[in-house]
Amino acid sequence: MNPRTQLALLLSLIFQLTICPVVDAQTPRPAERARAGGPQIISPEVSADRHVTFRIVAPKAERVRLSGGDIPGNGPGAELTKGTNDVWEVVVGPLPPGAYRYNFNVDGLSVIDPRNPATSESNNNVWSLVPVPGDELIDTREVPHGAVCSVTYYSSSLKKFRRMHIYTPPGYESGHGKFPVFYLLHGASDSDDSWSSVGRAGFIVDNLIAAKKAKPMLVVMPAGHTSPFRFGGPRSTTDEFVQDFVTDILPYVEKHYRINADRKERAIAGLSMGGGQTLNIGIPHLDQFAYLGVFSSGVFGITGGGPRGSTNAPSGPSFEEKNRSVLDNASLKKGLKLFWFATGKDDGLITTTRATVDMFKKHGFEVAFKETEGAHTWLNWRQYLLEFTPQLFQ
Numbered sequence: 001m002n003p004r005t006q007l008a009l010l011l012s013l014i015f016q017l018t019i020c021p022v023v024d025a026q027t028p029r030p031a032e033r034a035r036a037g038g039p040q041i042i043s044p045e046v047s048a049d050r051h052v053t054f055r056i057v058a059p060k061a062e063r064v065r066l067s068g069g070d071i072p073g074n075g076p077g078a079e080l081t082k083g084t085n086d087v088w089e090v091v092v093g094p095l096p097p098g099a100y101r102y103n104f105n106v107d108g109l110s111v112i113d114p115r116n117p118a119t120s121e122s123n124n125n126v127w128s129l130v131p132v133p134g135d136e137l138i139d140t141r142e143v144p145h146g147a148v149c150s151v152t153y154y155s156s157s158l159k160k161f162r163r164m165h166i167y168t169p170p171g172y173e174s175g176h177g178k179f180p181v182f183y184l185l186h187g188a189s190d191s192d193d194s195w196s197s198v199g200r201a202g203f204i205v206d207n208l209i210a211a212k213k214a215k216p217m218l219v220v221m222p223a224g225h226t227s228p229f230r231f232g233g234p235r236s237t238t239d240e241f242v243q244d245f246v247t248d249i250l251p252y253v254e255k256h257y258r259i260n261a262d263r264k265e266r267a268i269a270g271l272s273m274g275g276g277q278t279l280n281i282g283i284p285h286l287d288q289f290a291y292l293g294v295f296s297s298g299v300f301g302i303t304g305g306g307p308r309g310s311t312n313a314p315s316g317p318s319f320e321e322k323n324r325s326v327l328d329n330a331s332l333k334k335g336l337k338l339f340w341f342a343t344g345k346d347d348g349l350i351t352t353t354r355a356t357v358d359m360f361k362k363h364g365f366e367v368a369f370k371e372t373e374g375a376h377t378w379l380n381w382r383q384y385l386l387e388f389t390p391q392l393f394q
Contacts, residue, residue, distance in 0.1 A: 039057060039087060041056075044116060044128075052093050054066055054090050054091075055087055056087070057088075058086065061082075064082075065104070066078045066080060097139070098135070100131075113128040119197070122191060146209075151166050153248065157244050157248055158226055162248075165196050166220050166257070167196065167205060171216070178258045180215060180267070181257075181267070182219045184201060184220065185269070185270025185274025185275075186274050187224075190224075191223060192223040192224075199382060199385065205217070205219060215394070224270075224277055265393060271381045272296050272349070276299070286326055293384070295384045296343045297353065298353040299359065302356055338391055342372060
């Protein structure tokens with residue numbers, strides 16, 4: 001065989017190995033790999049009437065339950081039924097419009113939905129997330145959209161890197177104009193991701209702005225926990241967050257974003273633990289905030305107990321004693337344009353809210369208090385955000 005023929009055969013062999021690699025007899029082909037991964041399923045599947053079907057492939061499972069505390073009627077967890085092809089399934093609803101966290105409990109093991117890439121972070125874990133449309137102010141709609149960014153900053157007070165989420169309104173990227181700023185705090189079981197994922201905060205503000213029901217604004221959603229959290233844990237973390245907020249978060253936002261830093265252009269609100277933090281920040285620094293919102297919360301310990309789920313009773317001077325000089329300062333009250341509370345009638349913190357409202361009224365504050373239906377859930381907190389936000393910066 002001459003050298004030219006040998007070269008031609010060698011090039012042909014290289015071409016075949018490159019384009020058509022050898023498949024071992026024991027290596028599954030693409031179709032076989034699909035079958036090995038189980039049947040192709042959709043989960044979750046949301047119907048037009050807002051029923052939601054959850055599915056998971058679990059060939060060897062003996063029991064599968066749906067976990068999700070905010071899903072109405074789910075209780076301790078709906079049981080999934082095993083059907084053909086090892087697919088477990090359950091249908092719930094119809095559900096109110098909103099967003100719902102869930103996971104599956106498979107023989108005692110909690111797992112997120114492997115067919116659903118949408119997730120929401122809480123304090124200690126991640127959940128699968130399903131939006132249920134039906135409310136034009138909560139849904140993702142064809143309107144101008146802002147952006148929610150994950151922002152890393154260094155906390156000089158805590159000596160570590162921290163994270164917060166920040167919403168900027170439509171048109172912010174054009175580089176023109178300054179905006180008011182709204183600090184929005186999460187609850188004890190949640191994280192700085194929670195308001196923008198399960199809380200739908202970015203979409204809610206988008207829709208309110210598009211409907212001309214709210215002014216364009218920045219929404220800053222910081223991490224309220226300064227260390228690993230457990231109910232009944234040390235109360236000092238509340239003071240640590242206040243220090244981080246005042247020393248690091250507030251200056252960072254004012255340095256890096258185009259905002260109006262005047263009192264009349266600054267608001268703060270929070271749910272549950274975040275509502276308590278709102279009071280711990282907003283009242284001692286009342287000269288810096290014109291709008292305060294407290295969702296499903298109040299002054300923890302005002303009725304003799306600690307925060308929801310806490311076993312720690314307050315110690316030292318009471319909130320009222322520590323802040324008496326502010327509470328009785330008439331000039332500071334004049335610049336407070338809105339002091340807004342909302343709590344569900346079935347919420348375990350309703351007595352705390354009522355006692356807190358009474359205390360502030362005793363000191364001459366004008367307080368708006370709304371007792372709603374419902375309990376301590378995101379079903380209420382999204383609605384509170386919808387009602388509170390349009391009242392800001394008017």
